[in-house]
Amino acid sequence: MEIKQGQLLQGIGSPADLKKLGKEQLHQLCDELRQYIIDVVSVHGGHFAASLGVVELTTALHYVYNTPYDQLVWDVGHQAYGHKILTGRMDNFATNRKYGGLSGFPKRSESEYDTFGVGHSSTSISAALGMAMAAKYKGEDRKSVAVIGDGSMTAGMAFEAMNHAGVTDADVLIILNDNCMSIDPNVGALKEYLTDITTSPAYNKLKDDVWKALGKLPVGKNFTREMASKLEHSIKGMVSKSSNLFEALNLRYFGPIDGHNITKLVDTLSDLKNIPGPKILHVITVKGKGYALAEKDQTKWHAPGLFDKITGEIYKKSFDTPQPPKYQDVFGHTILELAEKNDRIFGITPAMPSGSSLKIMMDKMPQRAIDVGICEQHAVTVSAGLATQGMKVFCNIYSSFMQRAYDQVVHDVAIQKLPVVFCLDRAGLVGEDGPTHHGAYDIAYMRCIPNLVVSAPMNESELRNLMYTAQLDETEHPFVIRYPRGEGVMPEWKTEMKAITVGTGRRLKEGEEIAVLSLGHPGNFAASAIREVRQYGINAGHYDMRFVKPLDEAMLHEIFKRYRKIITVEDGTITGGFGSAVLEFMSAHNYQAQVRILGIPDRIVEHGTLKELHRECGFDANAIADVLKEMMKEKVSVSLHQ
Template sequence: MSDTPATPLLDTVSTPADLRTLKPEQLRQLADELRTETIAAVGMTGGHLGSGLGVVELTTAIHYVFDTPRDRLVWDVGHQCYPHKILTGRRDRIRTLRQGGGLSGFTKRSESEYDPFGAAHSSTSISAALGFAIANKLAGTPGKGIAVIGDGAMSAGMAYEAMNNAEQAGNRLVVILNDNDMSIAPPVGGLSAYLSRIVSSREFLGLRELMKKFARKLPRPFHTAARKTDEFARGMTMGGTLFEELGFYYVGPIDGHNLDHLIPVLENVRDAEEGPILVHVVTKKGKGYGPAEAAADKYHGVQKFDVITGAQAKAPPGPPQYQNVFGQQLAKEAERDPTICAITAAMPSGTGLDKFAQAFPDRCFDVGIAEQHAVTFAAGLAAQGMRPFCAIYSTFLQRAYDQVVHDVAIQNLPVRFAIDRAGLVGADGATHAGSFDVTYLATLPNFVVMAAADEAELLHMTHTCALHDSGPIAVRYPRGAGIGIDLPEQPQRLEIGKGRVVREGKTVAILSLGTRLEEALKAAEQLEAKGLSTTVADLRFAKPLDEALIRRLLTTHEVAVTIEEGAVGGLGAHVLTLASDEGLIDGGLKLRTMRLPDTFQDQDKPEVQYAAAGLDADGIVTTVLTTLRHNSATVPEGARA
């Protein structure tokens, strides 16, 4: 089957301006072709599939009705945006999704004027759309702010904070709730669509406004009763009482796959003077593609797959995934310790806690996309004597930093943080890279911060976390598979703040933190071949440092290099501080820090990203040789070439 299916109507649409020249009766065919094109593209590249398929009709309807890009459209979460990209001038590049030099898997301001706000983390859309709406209002320029929020993003408190502050935007703000798991509404049908069309019509809104003015002239008890009657009546039929209380005019629920329902309601909303307005749309993840409809979880994010069968490409058998090593070991810890529990923020399988949840359903908590709550919830559990593990991706833990500081670190509570996706993450790019956790955690008093060099070390560190009751402790580990070493039958409890030397030498010392250890050992082999005796140490701990080991290495080698998968301010900064405080640099030691560059790296294969950052074996060798050339008398002849 060709990877470019026949799409005669879609072929005539390059931008939303082209879309708006179509007749309403043509939109069904266009949506079908858009869905076919989305499936074909993601089949080639992999990526997020189910969510995008669920918003094909909604995407078509929004761009058909509203004046994008003047009306600023924010997708939340951003992985719903593949059909949007196809309709906004990027179809010719859609098969470069998530590839090096290709389109981002999320909305991205630098990519298109139709992406007014980058959205890769969730629950930010209403705040951003409110900003666009108020800015246009203050400037006296046309244009609405439109937020499409779904895929669990309404579970985060930020969405409600924005809604509570939205009334000033008036009719310039439109929130479309993409309810794709029936979390709020039951299945909807023609009656609901009819009611939604009526209550969003100009005639109804005009009559409602007239009745409100009339009610204001009545004595206060009658005025209040009239308002409550209006809200109650619509709340009973359509379930919008919560949103009404937050200041929104609620419309819905309506079938998000029925264009005959969507178009007239959105046209009414576009033209309404009432506002802000929330349109409740019910959709189905994976809509229109059988395998994705049947298994929404497995087709949320996919590898390359066969479009006909739905079979996803499988990686050849190999070492276990880091998250599964963690999850399995945590389950073993929980078998012996009934106080161990686990918390995740909408990522049970991504963090390896799905198996833990099966074994200990009463001790595993998925709190939804609510990282702030997750951390403080864990703090409360710890304060009451439980031993909580808070398993959160590095990039998402950033969202809860105040809770980490105020609720955990200051109170010195023994919350265990399992920090998944530490380091660079390949196709997800800069928004999901775990670049900053060592920097933002190791700066905090009371914290223990570990980084696993391989899957066996992760086993030991999970066990160490489970036994550590004297304060907060964190272990970071990367996305993907381990390096393939044998796992020990029994984990060891590591001594806090103690590293290990894995290779002894005399001239060069490489101080590694995390999974760059394998590249450090490769670099040592290359340096030995050039006549440079090399020590490699796995420090294990960014905090507390193994000061005795670091002191020995810095005072017995000509050049020392630290290497880590994190931003400036991490391990290297702490080693430099130690060396400075103790005067170790004064004797002429050559000390260099290797870390991620001070940029946000775009998506690519992880090995390409690390090479670009200089954090592979060749980069380490180059750094060592460059450093030694400043003192060329000590460089062996073979290393000077």
């Protein structure tokens, strides 16, 4: 399918070109930009509904502000596709999220217009405030704007940033992109009227004049300005309840306004640009705007994959034989199965009920399966609180998001030895979402914490067994279960659950001279590699360790006594990870062996498909087979000459 830009859009190579358009042309440009996003994403994939909802806002921001000199910070970045297209990346936009192509998120190394790299939510206000403070210090007339969604606004970090912003005189604008529910549902003429008054140059000039005049009175500048400020806050508070929260934080509140009225947005932003100090603009948008199906089912169309833009059919792979389920779905069905038998089980997730599949339990047991919003720290500590009362809590958090709650894991769970079960979804490389979402570090940062059990299943059956073990009364430690994004290996996955002795691995195959020790799903890559190298006369042993903490020391003693060459395989960072733990054991017990560690290298891994990234990082089946052949090259040489 040939994708063409509209008449106006094809002439936009940068925001400078955008500014050449008359205000009356912006509506057509927005229609063309929205259609281009639909065309590209339907054919090439990516996030969808979020960017459609901010087409007008994106256009207005680049039309009014002098980007990149003025700093524009997007929250998360799902909504930044229009931003990328308008800032010189239109011709390459089809490579979005593809190996070697554009990132799916704003990225500083990709463009000067991407002022801050984002992937996790709720960072925009802090970043923009820092930029505004630096501009003031350097004496620059540089504007800073943070665009944050109402979902991202649920995180504590956003409120920490607003709390700080309110006591500064930094020139920062916070745009609350509200695409769900208004802070105050009473949106109508009165609110529009308030916005017209508070954003008009005349109103703000009058207020500034009043402040200046009061400052000349003999009673003292501080007193009179304080009175003027209280007067304004009181009037706005009586008229607009939604302003109270932000005004209480010393942020001048404007809105809400229609986020799809491009003329109104341009006029409002032009006025706000001339109002100094910290302020917040409340914009109402519709996620998926302009594509009816996405407007109707925003969750489904957040990142639908490839689809027919005319019929709305989302293309699914068809298979002749049953396929393995996603690990997340195994978790979702298994926790419900366990909860039906154990009435003390709770499920907690920070804003990812569909992504983690906890929604399966939420639909059946809403009192015991809870979405706490984008609040990873709170998710961990509320789980700890439940555990103090005898509840068995499965706290399901994406691996990279768990990084945000590390102190709570240590302080609130591990020190108190509370038996919270941390199910770390998307552990390892995650594919197209790239470095902000790769779950590369959890093995290393979890195994150094006392009192924690850290485990990884090789397949769906093992995931079920680990979950079953973790909720038993005799399991009194915090328990980490990490598993990857995507499908497992067992079409017939619903096996009977069995308890596993904590800290024990499995010997899958005995071998000679060389053994592969694997942790988690990459064990399947190792098994394939071991089968591949048999043709070269290599009889490699294979051990699924299951636990990186505690290690199966009895099994490791057996391995080091039997094999002189060892390969460890993991989908975590090789620095401080599973392989490092094996080396520590070897050193502590004075064993001598040739050891190769395969896993995620000590560098930032960019985006691509899982297969592409596993190959790049050197721990897919082919890479493991190559290392086996390299370490057993004498055996291979003999085999090839026979």
